């Protein structure tokens with residue numbers, strides 16, 4: 535059935551389909567920039583976040599209308615917060631932001647692997663820097679859940695100080711801050727996942743966060759899919775001891791198994807469908823270690839409501855998507871959330887929280 539909002543949006547939905555066909559013929563980074571321009575110009579369908587008693591949930595004390603979020607890296611510079619909050623997501627994450635602006639790696643640095651429903655990127659944290667992004671965050675709409683993903687500058691001499699500076703500049707303006715120690719495109723960043731360095735980093739980050747008083751955001755930690763079981767045990771122990779608010783699993787992978795696209799050998803992080811199994815496995819292992827003590831957000835290769843439900847049943851309280859939007863358009867969020875509602879009902883769940891870790 536077509537509702538009133540859909541009727542109003544129908545020309546925009548059609549236009550989005552045409553635009554997507556065009557966008558897939560041009561350079562993927564330009565296509566992403568055009569998609570952001572279209573969002574800001576209100577040329578994309580606007581939809582309230584789908585919600586219901588089943589979809590409404592809470593992660594780390596943050597209330598969400600639905601558990602389908604936008605993953606970091608799409609709106610790196612926080613230029614489209616308001617329109618993204620009107621695109622059906624239960625929450626969005628912007629960034630990665632670094633203290634100082636940086637241009638990132640030379641272009642091309644984003645590749646579509648259409649045959650594999652995947653992407654490879656090696657942006658290397660290109661962004662406008664904390665001061666500019668803090669101003670944009672200050673102008674964000676008062677309602678809607680917004681997170682900020684933070685990372686160090688490429689040439690940083692003190693990476694821990696970069697994270698704490700970012701918290702001080704931007705932390706009070708968002709609902710959560712994601713500590714990114716898992717991007718494969720900044721040299722040695724992933725070394726910060728080692729138990730000792732991670733414990734030190736989180737300790738400093740949490741102290742900086744607590745300095746923000748009433749406006750302190752949740753602290754989330756985003757991890758890599760390329761972790762051993764021992765790594766997962768160590769990271770889970772550090773996360774629990776530090777009492778961070780959530781773990782986001784996972785970022786992109788360096789693995790390249792079973793790809794058929796011609797861009798398969800490009801350097802960078804792989805995302806999308808080929809990441810699904812690994813990201814689910816890593817999330818499930820974190821769930822096994824943490825047993826609900828620290829909430830989990832699942833990301834990596836989620837493209838359908840069934841994928842979302844599978845990830846929730848593997849232990850995620852909420853999920854995020856990015857690469858699927860490249861192939862299905864920004865309206866993918868609404869489709870996944872609405873279908874998730876009916877899937878949850880079909881499986882007999884009164885609320886999404888009942889499905890968390892409840893494997894069939």
Ligand SMILES: Cc1cc2nc3c(=O)[nH]c(=O)nc-3n(C[C@H](O)[C@H](O)[C@H](O)COP(=O)(O)O)c2cc1C
Nearest residue numbers: 605606607630655784785805806834835855856857
């Ligand atoms: C083009 C692109 C840029 C990304 N940039 C970031 C980033 O800046 N920070 C980050 O934490 N993750 C970044 N990611 C990773 C995503 O947030 C997500 O963790 C990953 O792509 C897996 O989800 P997906 O398979 O739904 O895309 C990026 C992903 C893509 C495809």
